Amino acid sequence: MLPLIVVATHAEAERLLDLNARVIVSGVGVVAAALATARALAQQNAGLVISAGIGGAYPASGLLPGDLAVSSGIVQADLGAWDDSRFLDFEELGLSVLPDSPHTGRFSTWAAAPEVARRTGAHLGQMLTLSSVTGSVEAAAFLEERFPSALTEGMEGAGIAHAALLAGVPVLEVRGVSNAVGPRDRASWQISQALAATRKGVAAALEVWLEF
Structure with missing residues (x-):
């Protein structure tokens, strides 16, 4: 089975x-990613699913x-509810993304991830999925406080997972x-370098x- x-x-x-x-x-987006992944896996099973792309760090x-x-x-970092200025995640709310078991939107990843990071010199850590891109220093700091090991954010990973x-x-x-x-500064983005890193x-x- 080929990876997807x-x-x-x-x-x-x-x-x-x-x-x-x-x-x-x-x-x-997370919904588009989940639906497309589910459809692709229903059509043809895979031995591994890789969510790939560029993102902010x-x-x-x-x-x-x-x-x-x-x-x-x-x-999936934006699942929850606001109580005035306090954010309540699914664990605090007692909610689940699965109907028959507790699951708060935190997905485990492939056991060989550390080996991939070792071979490429990549950073290994949590990746956050949000439906809206973070656009301020304050919002980025709030997410870092909630998820101290967060590396990047994107809009599809949790749906694929x-x-x-x-x-x-x-x-x-x-x-x-x-x-x-943080603040949206398109002039500083390095798209080509990010795409090359993704491919690597x-x-x-x-x-x-293939070895695992």
Whole structure:
């Protein structure tokens, strides 16, 4: 069974099409990613699902544009409720993303993730999924306080992880860093370098998968 690589955009897919894997473009956002992944796995099973693409890095992560991040866990970080200025996550609310068991939107990732990070020199840590891109220093700091080991944020990872979990397939998120999380400064983004880092991470993951 070939691994399945899920990306949000055609630009992200273009750098990966020659790899020995099935690549699909889901569209942007957690719902689009979950639906596309579920459909792809229903059509053809996979030995591994990789959520791949570019993303922003949290300031405390130490990651710079062009660096690579590999997931030790994937978190749907905006699931919850606001109580005035306090955010209540699903654990506090007693809610679950699964109907028959407790699950708060924190997804475990492929056991070989540390080896992928070791081979590529990537940072290994949590990756956050949000439905809206963080756009201020204060919002980034709030998320870092909630998730001290967070490396990057994206808009698809948790949806892909959820679909993979339901299908019983291990999942990994790989992101090349294009910018810092915070104020939206498009002039400082390094898209080409981030795409190259993403390819490096995905290629290494596929090599490890063949050996694992």
